[in-house]
Amino acid sequence: xxxxxxxxxxxxxxxxxxxxxxxxxxxxxxxxxxxxxxxxxxxxxxxxxxxxxxxxxxxxxxxxxxxxxxxxxxxxxxxxxxxxxxxxxxxxxxxxxxxxxxxxxxxxxxxxxxxxxxxxxxxxxxxxxxxxxxxxxxxxxxxxxxxxxxxxxxxxxxxxxxxxxxxxxxxxxxxxxxxxxxxxxxxxxxxxxxxxxxxxxxxxxxxxxxxxxxxxxxxxxxxxxxxxxxxxxxxxxxxxxxxxxxxxxxxxxxxxxxxxxxxxxxxxxxxxxxxxxxxxxxxxxxxxxxxxxxxxxxxxxxxxxxxxxxxxxxxxxxxxxxxxxxxxxxxxxxxxxxxxxxxxxxxxxxxxxxxxxxxxxxxxxxxxxxxxxxxxxxxxxxxxxxxxxxxxxxxxxxxxxxxxxxxxxxxxxxxxxxxxxxxxxxxxxxxxxxxxxxxxxxxxxxxxxxxxxxxxxxxxxxxxxxxxxxxxxxxxxxxxxxxxxxxxx
Numbered sequence: 160x161x162x163x164x165x166x167x168x169x170x171x172x173x174x175x176x177x178x179x180x181x182x183x184x185x186x187x188x189x190x191x192x193x194x195x196x197x198x199x200x201x202x203x204x205x206x207x208x209x210x211x212x213x214x215x216x217x218x219x220x221x222x223x224x225x226x227x228x229x230x231x232x233x234x235x236x237x238x239x240x241x242x243x244x245x246x247x248x249x250x251x252x253x254x255x256x257x258x259x260x261x262x263x264x265x266x267x268x269x270x271x272x273x274x275x276x277x278x279x280x281x282x283x284x285x286x287x288x289x290x291x292x293x294x295x296x297x298x299x300x301x302x303x304x305x306x307x308x309x310x311x312x313x314x315x316x317x318x319x320x321x322x323x324x325x326x327x328x329x330x331x332x333x334x335x336x337x338x339x340x341x342x343x344x345x346x347x348x349x350x351x352x353x354x355x356x357x358x359x360x361x362x363x364x365x366x367x368x369x370x371x372x373x374x375x376x377x378x379x380x381x382x383x384x385x386x387x388x389x390x391x392x393x394x395x396x397x398x399x400x401x402x403x404x405x406x407x408x409x410x411x412x413x414x415x416x417x418x419x420x421x422x423x424x425x426x427x428x429x430x431x432x433x434x435x436x437x438x439x440x441x442x443x444x445x446x447x448x449x450x451x452x453x454x455x456x457x458x459x460x461x462x463x464x465x466x467x468x469x470x471x472x473x474x475x476x477x478x479x480x481x482x483x484x485x486x487x488x489x490x491x492x493x494x495x496x497x498x499x500x501x502x503x504x505x506x507x508x509x510x511x512x513x514x515x516x517x518x519x520x521x522x523x524x525x526x527x528x529x530x531x532x533x534x535x536x537x538x539x540x541x542x543x544x545x546x547x548x549x550x551x552x553x554x555x556x557x558x559x560x561x562x563x564x565x566x567x568x569x570x571x572x573x574x575x576x577x578x579x580x581x582x583x584x585x586x587x588x589x590x591x592x593x594x595x596x597x598x599x600x601x602x603x604x605x606x607x608x609x610x611x612x613x614x615x616x617x618x619x620x621x622x623x624x625x626x627x628x629x630x631x632x633x634x635x636x637x638x639x640x641x642x643x644x645x646x647x648x
Contacts, residue, residue: 421555537614
C-alpha cells in the first residue's frame with residue numbers, strides 16, 4: 160500500500176491524488192523527485208546525502224500539489240494562498256494537508272456554482288441536484304434541498320455532509336475548468352506560428368473571439384460543456400445552456416462568473432410555459448434586480464409574455480408590476496448611424512408565492528428601444544451596468560435577458576463586471592469567462608464587441624489578456640502600458 164512504500168503516485172488532479180493515498184497516515188509527508196513523480200515518505204525512507212536534496216523534494220511536492228489544485232479548478236494565486244494557509248509556514252506537506260485542501264477546494268467550487276444560494280428556497284425549487292445555503296439560525300450548518308424519490312426533501316447538514324452530497328456539483332465544476340483549460344491551450348498552440356504579425360488591437364481581439372467560438376463549438380467540446388437541445392427549454396437551437404452553471408434544467412439560463420466573481424444570471428426571454436419557473440428562480444435566488452432588454456414591439460412580434468410590465472399569474476406564483484419612471488441612459492448611434500436617446504422604463508416587480516404568501520420585490524430596468532443584434536456605445540453600457548450594480552450590491556443573482564440572452568445581455572454583463580472586478584482584468588478575459596459560463600455566443604455580434612473594445616480603450620483598461628492596467632498618474636490620467644493601436648504576435 161502507498162502508506163508503506165515510497166512508490167510514485169500517478170495523478171492528474173487532487174481528487175485522484177487523495178484516492179491513491181490508500182491507508183497512508185495523515186501525518187506522513189509528501190515528497191517529489193520532479194514532475195508527475197510524487198510519493199508518500201515512509202519510515203524506512205533513505206536519508207538524503209545533503210540538505211538541499213531534501214528541500215528540493217519537499218518543494219517539488221508543493222509544486223505538484225499546486226499543479227493538481229489548478230487542474231481541479233483553482234487559479235494559481237488562489238492555489239498559492241490555499242497552500243500557504245494550510246501549511247502555516249511549515250516546509251513539509253503531509254497527506255493530511257492535502258485532504259484539508261481537497262475539502263477547501265470542494266467548498267470553494269460548491270459556493271461558486273449556481274447550486275449554492277443566498278437564502279433558503281421554496282420546496283418547489285427542488286431538483287435532483289441538491290441546492291445548499293448557509294443556515295441563518297445555526298452557524299456552521301447548511302440547508303440542503305433535493306428531489307428524492309420524486310419528492311422535495313429539505314434538511315440541515317454540516318460541512319462534511321454538504322461535501323459528501325455535492326460530488327456531482329464538484330465534478331461538473333472541475334470538468335468545466337478542465338475543458339476551458341484544454342480549449343485555451345489548443346487555441347494557444349494554434350496561434351504559436353513563430354511569425355510576427357502586426358494588427359490593430361480591435362482586429363486582434365476579434366480574431367481571438369472568433370477562434371474561441373470555433374473551438375467551443377467544436378464537436379469534441381460542445382457536448383462536454385452544454386446540455387443537449389431541448390425544445391421545451393431552448394427557444395433557439397444554437398443558444399446552448401452550460402451544464403455546470405445551469406440554474407434550472409427547465410430554463411435556458413446560467414450563472415455568469417467573471418474573474419472568479421458571480422456577476423449575474425443570463426437567460427433567454429422565458430417562453431410562456433417557463434415564466435412561472437423563471438419567477439420562482441428569481442424569488443428563490445433573492446434576485447436583487449432584473450434587466451429586460453427586449454423592446455415592446457419585439458415582445459409583441461415574437462409572442463413573448465411581458466411579465467415584468469403586465470404581471471403574471473399561475474396556480475403557484477403571482478407577479479404584479481408597478482411603473483415607477485422613465486430614465487435616459489445616454490445617447491448612442493442606431494443601425495442607420497443616427498443618434499438616439501436610449502431609454503429605460505423602471506418598474507417594481509413583486510413576486511408572491513400563492514401558497515406560503517411569501518413575497519419578493521425586484522426593481523426592473525426595461526430598456527425599451529435597443530433593437531436585437533445591435534450595440535449601444537460604451538458609456539450607455541457602463542450606465543446600465545452601474546444601475547444594475549447599484550441595485551445588486553455584491554450579489555451575483557441579478558437576472559439579465561434580452562431575447563436569446565447572449566448579445567445585449569452580454570453587453571450589460573460586461574458593463575456590470577467592468578465596475579466590479581479588478582481593473583487589471585482584460586476585456587478578453589471577461590468575454591472568455593462569460594462564454595465559458597454560458598455559451599460561445601456571449602457578446603454576440605462584431606459591432607457589440609467593437610463597442611466594448613472602444614470603451615475599454617477610452618478608459619485605459621486592458622483589452623487583450625497581456626495588456627497591463629497600471630492605474631492612474633498623479634494628475635488622474637489613465638496610464639496604459641501597451642500600445643493602444645497595435646499588437647504583435
